Amino acid sequence: MSLRSTVRALPTLFRVGFAEMVAYRAEMLVWVLATTMPLIMLALWSAVAHDAPVGRFDQADFVAYFLACFIVRQLTGAWLAWQLSFEVRTGTLAMRLLRPLHPMVSYAVENLAAIPLRMVVAFPVAVIALLLTGASRLPHDPVVWVVFLVSLAGGWLITFLANAAIGTLALWTGSSVKLMDVWLALYMVFSGYLIPVELFPPALRGAIEVLPFRYQIGFPVELLTRGVHRGEALRLLLAQWAWVGLFLLAVRAIWRRGLERFAAYGG
Amino acid sequence: MAQTMVSVQSLRKHYTVHTRPPGLRAALGSLFRRVPTVVKAVDGISFDIARGERVGFLGPNGAGKTTTLKVLAGLLHPSSGEVRVDGHVPQRREDAFLKKITLVMGQKQQLLWDLPPSETFALNRAIYEVPEPEFRRTVAELTELLELGDLVNKPTRTLSLGERMKCELAASLIHRPQVLFLDEPTIGLDVSMQVVIRDFIKAYNERTGATLILTSHYMDDVAALCPRVVVIDKGVLSYDGALDELARRIRPEKRLVLRLETPADRATLDAIGRVVSMDAAGVTLQVPQDGVNAAVSRALATLPVHDLTVENAPLEEVMSELFAQSRAARGEVEDAA
Numbered sequence: 001m002s003l004r005s006t007v008r009a010l011p012t013l014f015r016v017g018f019a020e021m022v023a024y025r026a027e028m029l030v031w032v033l034a035t036t037m038p039l040i041m042l043a044l045w046s047a048v049a050h051d052a053p054v055g056r057f058d059q060a061d062f063v064a065y066f067l068a069c070f071i072v073r074q075l076t077g078a079w080l081a082w083q084l085s086f087e088v089r090t091g092t093l094a095m096r097l098l099r100p101l102h103p104m105v106s107y108a109v110e111n112l113a114a115i116p117l118r119m120v121v122a123f124p125v126a127v128i129a130l131l132l133t134g135a136s137r138l139p140h141d142p143v144v145w146v147v148f149l150v151s152l153a154g155g156w157l158i159t160f161l162a163n164a165a166i167g168t169l170a171l172w173t174g175s176s177v178k179l180m181d182v183w184l185a186l187y188m189v190f191s192g193y194l195i196p197v198e199l200f201p202p203a204l205r206g207a208i209e210v211l212p213f214r215y216q217i218g219f220p221v222e223l224l225t226r227g228v229h230r231g232e233a234l235r236l237l238l239a240q241w242a243w244v245g246l247f248l249l250a251v252r253a254i255w256r257r258g259l260e261r262f263a264a265y266g267g
Numbered sequence: 268m269a270q271t272m273v274s275v276q277s278l279r280k281h282y283t284v285h286t287r288p289p290g291l292r293a294a295l296g297s298l299f300r301r302v303p304t305v306v307k308a309v310d311g312i313s314f315d316i317a318r319g320e321r322v323g324f325l326g327p328n329g330a331g332k333t334t335t336l337k338v339l340a341g342l343l344h345p346s347s348g349e350v351r352v353d354g355h356v357p358q359r360r361e362d363a364f365l366k367k368i369t370l371v372m373g374q375k376q377q378l379l380w381d382l383p384p385s386e387t388f389a390l391n392r393a394i395y396e397v398p399e400p401e402f403r404r405t406v407a408e409l410t411e412l413l414e415l416g417d418l419v420n421k422p423t424r425t426l427s428l429g430e431r432m433k434c435e436l437a438a439s440l441i442h443r444p445q446v447l448f449l450d451e452p453t454i455g456l457d458v459s460m461q462v463v464i465r466d467f468i469k470a471y472n473e474r475t476g477a478t479l480i481l482t483s484h485y486m487d488d489v490a491a492l493c494p495r496v497v498v499i500d501k502g503v504l505s506y507d508g509a510l511d512e513l514a515r516r517i518r519p520e521k522r523l524v525l526r527l528e529t530p531a532d533r534a535t536l537d538a539i540g541r542v543v544s545m546d547a548a549g550v551t552l553q554v555p556q557d558g559v560n561a562a563v564s565r566a567l568a569t570l571p572v573h574d575l576t577v578e579n580a581p582l583e584e585v586m587s588e589l590f591a592q593s594r595a596a597r598g599e600v601e602d603a604a
Contacts, residue, residue, distance in 0.1 A: 001362055005396055012393035016386050023381035094342050095377045100365040101394045264342045
């Protein structure tokens with residue numbers, strides 16, 4: 001399907017995708033509740049910072065950081081690896097391959113269609129964060145705000161494309177869910193989801209800056225809560241989108257080779 | 268000569284699968300040494316199908332019918348051979364190709380499970396770029412032909428199997444495909460629903476001139492829909508031609524199906540033909556094709572006949588015989604019976 005035709009189809013795809021998400025609202029709520037790890041980390045780190053700050057973080061900083069973390073997680077989540085692995089194993093991917101729309105586009109729309117519902121949860125949390133910690137930590141530079149919005153898109157794309165790459169590997173391995181679990185474990189540690197990247201030892205921090213995980217969640221959160229300057233924000237944004245480009249090329253290559261192995265099981 | 272819609276030349280699809288016997292020792296052993304086995308799902312078949320033709324793929328389970336259908340629909344990449352559908356190479360999955368075809372699988376569905384079928388129709392309209400007026404016309408037509416009524420507005424999960432299959436067919440035809448690949452479209456349906464689906468498919472072919480390729484284990488589907496059959500067994504083509512000719516060639520004998528007013532004795536029946544079955548409801552006799560007239564005259568003269576019909580052998584028997592013959596020709600042990 002040409003880009004123009006795809007764009008023309010998008011409103012209907014999103015409308016139907018959203019209708020599906022509404023049908024799965026209870027499941028979605030459970031999923032959202034399962035991503036409350038930042039709130040647990042908030043309680044934990046706040047207790048640690050009770051007597052003295054940890055690095056630059058006092059209690060209010062931790063509250064701001066982990067509430068922002070919770071919000072960014074809601075807006076950048078994707079579950080394609082599990083979905084793709086299941087569809088490869090059961091052969092249901094066949095139904096997508098029969099349509100003149102790239103399956104990755106339909107997966108992307110389905111994953112993105114969940115965001116409005118997640119915003120229903122994220123918005124009150126944002127209000128609570130503002131009431132608790134004030135607006136002083138938020139960026140004052142409009143360019144940084146723009147970088148933040150673009151970084152949300154970049155964070156979602158890295159998450160989605162990493163899921164796509166790992167999910168597609170199921171065409172070789174039969175199932176790639178365990179591999180995704182490994183990715184998730186690394187993500188938890190190195191993305192800033194459980195521990196702000198700033199709190200890692202300097203040597204490790206250098207490595208984290210090169211890895212993709214921080215750009216999934218830590219980077220947008222830092223833009224909101226750390227007072228990142230324009231220059232640094234743009235430098236990190238460039239690094240984030242370099243990862244987007246790399247993942248895009250990787251998914252393209254793996255997908256093309258993998259489809260030759262598709263067995264369309266069942267039926 | 269009619270224009271060729273589907274062309275298959277020396278198609279092969281081989282898989283490598285890893286096998287192991289049951290048990291813990293074998294499971295542990297497979298961790299270190301896996302035994303690869305090449306499965307020849309399709310092993311060098313060739314045929315052409317003309318535009319508008321209705322062709323049935325027949326064969327036992329695992330014969331290679333569905334694999335062939337999936338290669339034709341572009342889902343599987345052939346191991347070797349050449350396949351063209353209306354000039355397209357299916358595995359390239361070009362948009363122009365995908366807009367011309369549809370594949371309906373009786374055991375898989377494209378309908379969105381928790382939404383009404385009308386949402387899947389709308390989704391397909393957008394994906395296949397069907398203009399709104401044409402979409403409305405097509406939906407109205409399909410709703411009438413398939414008697415969908417209010418079904419399209421109920422969540423798919425609440426529909427019965429037959430209702431779902433009707434909606435599945437409608438969703439597959441929103442873009443008015445020129446080639447229909449139907450893989451067991453009536454599987455699990457009751458007899459009356461099978462007839463509805465069958466009649467609809469035939470009407471669609473006659474109205475639109477679409478080419479139709481069907482696999483089904485229900486011989487009635489094939490007999491009602493497909494003047495031509497392609498028989499595949501163990502990945503090899505064992506017959507390609509008219510269904511009637513297949514029956515004549517494999518089982519040239521005819522069947523006299525008799526309903527009698529009073530039971531007849533066995534000796535009288537044996538004098539007319541070979542007794543295939545006999546119960547309170549009637550008798551079925553097998554007679555040579557050129558002896559039908561004589562057998563009918565004799566039956567009418569010697570038996571208390573209430574009703575008499577002359578039939579071909581059931582298609583199931585014909586197929587079973589054909590598979591047995593082709594396996595014997597390949598030197599395999601007869602195991603079909």
